[in-house]
Amino acid sequence: MTQPLQADIVIVGSGIAGALAAHALAQAGLDVVILEAGQPVDRAQALQHFWDAAGKAPDAAYPAQPQAMHPVSDQPDRWYQQAGPDRFKSSYLKVVGGTTWHWLGTCLRLLASDFQTRTRYGYGVDWPISYEELEPYYCLAEQALGVSGSSSEDLGSPRSQPFLLPAIPQTYLDLELARALADTPFRVQATPQARNSVVHDQRPACCGSSSCIPVCPVQAKYDATVHLKKAQAAGARLLDQSTVVQLIPDARGKIASARFQRWDQSEWHIQARIFILACNAIETPRLLLASHTAAWPQGLANRSDQLGRNLMDHPTQLS
Ligand SMILES: Cc1cc2nc3c(=O)[nH]c(=O)nc-3n(C[C@H](O)[C@H](O)[C@H](O)COP(=O)(O)OP(=O)(O)OC[C@H]3O[C@@H](n4cnc5c(N)ncnc54)[C@H](O)[C@@H]3O)c2cc1C
Ligand code: SF4
Incomplete structure (x- = not known):
């Protein structure tokens, strides 16, 4: 086992929550490491995947990778294991920049x-x-x-x-x-x-190509890679293809280190003063629950027993 990596702040997940936090904290001079399960997206390749796909579902531009599986729109039971009458049918992405790649904005x-x-x-x-x-x-x-x-x-x-x-x-x-x-x-x-109505933040104005879901060809639509780049320019380190598999608490239950696996199967540890979990509303509770120990049998941050319960989406009718 190699020596654990060190940082002031470890952020798990490079979506919009992780990217905004990383930017603010790196700008404040802190040593920030972002751990991201997925790999970077090549925008031109994502467009090609979308054009080639028979079904134009939101994730059509981002073929799921076995090392960082995400829900697949037309096969909801492939990734989610659901019980109960109300099935959750929305999706998310595991890529650098997270779900804003295919959000509507x-x-x-x-x-x-x-x-x-x-x-x-x-x-x-x-x-x-x-x-x-x-x-x-x-x-x-x-x-x-x-x-x-x-x-x-x-x-x-x-x-x-x-x-x-x-x-x-x-x-x-x-x-x-x-x-x-x-x-x-x-x-x-x-x-x-x-979405940029005019040129802004070194990105072009929207040209109305209308494929915001699943991918904006020109990045007029905001996605979290905007703030990831700013965070990296301010000194944050991004480790992609790195899935956190366990959070390790100290005696008080505060997260002290994390164990993560890279796509090449190598295993690593990282220690930090503060861990920010920005893995989204499904993967964050999943990771906390999966990190249970003998001292914390219900998972970490779960004294209320409400962790992972009461998931809500917003009701909408699209026509
Ligand atoms: C089709 C679609 C359209 C949407 N449109 C809108 C919209 O118009 N407006 C709106 O407000 N919201 C919209 N949403 C919702 C919005 O996209 C999400 O709420 C938001 O992007 C979530 O951001 P996040 O940073 O919390 O998580 P995510 O963006 O999901 O990022 C989490 C990141 O964490 C990584 N990760 C997860 N687990 C681990 C782990 N164990 N180790 C390391 N990394 C990990 C993932 O790979 C991912 O990159 C839409 C969602 C979908 C699916
Ligand atoms: S995909 Fe991009 S350019 Fe096209 S309508 Fe959406 S924001 Fe505008």
Whole structure:
């Protein structure tokens, strides 16, 4: 066994959560290591995979690799093992940059009422914070991603700052629908998008090729490689093809080190003062549960026994 690697901060996962954290912490002068299970994506190759695929599912551009398996849209039971009546059918990617490679870039905020469903409607649980407390952080996130939107349009979530970039023009179909619905209670409203409406952050403006899911050919759509590159320029180290298989706690249950495997089957350890788990809503609890020990038989960070429960997606109807 080789000597463990060392860092101030280890971030597991290079998606949007990991990349933004890595950038901020590396900029603050900390020694940051990012461990990522997947490999880098070649944008031109991803486009070719998408064009060649018979089914144009979101992951069509990113063939699953056995060393870093991810859910496959048209075979949901291949990766997920699900029990119970409600099956989770969405997907995620295991590549450098994570799931933003095939996200749509829609940047809606929650409504103030979403934070108080128990008080207002008698169901669910109220959040411990309010919309107003979160609002400045929405602004920061929108600035970081470069969100395009109409600051004068009321989407139900009050804003303290305008959008960074002007709105993306509505399509002919949007305008026709809006005209047809004019005398009804329904309104056609454009959603804010992490897509460049103008040249921004050394990336081109959206040219309307309309393949945001699964891949933007010109990177007008934000993906997490934007902040990964900035993080690396600020000194963060990215180890791709490196899957964390176990988190090792100290006597108090605080993560002290991690064991990871590289695609060449070699095994490594890394120690850090702080571990940030940014593996997404499914893989983060999975890793914490899989890291159970005799002292922590329910997995790490699971004194509540709620770890990995109550997974929620957002309801949507796409037409
Ligand atoms: C088709 C689609 C469209 C979407 N569109 C939108 C949208 O328009 N707007 C919106 O807000 N959201 C959207 N989402 C959701 C959004 O993409 C995700 O919520 C977000 O990208 C998750 O970011 P993350 O950093 O938490 O995780 P991810 O981006 O999933 O990154 C996690 C990373 O961790 C790595 N990893 C996992 N386990 C390990 C391990 N053990 N060791 C090392 N690395 C590991 C993975 O390889 C991955 O790269 C969409 C999702 C899908 C599937
Ligand atoms: S250029 Fe095409 S894929 Fe990229 S953001 Fe615009 S519409 Fe989406």
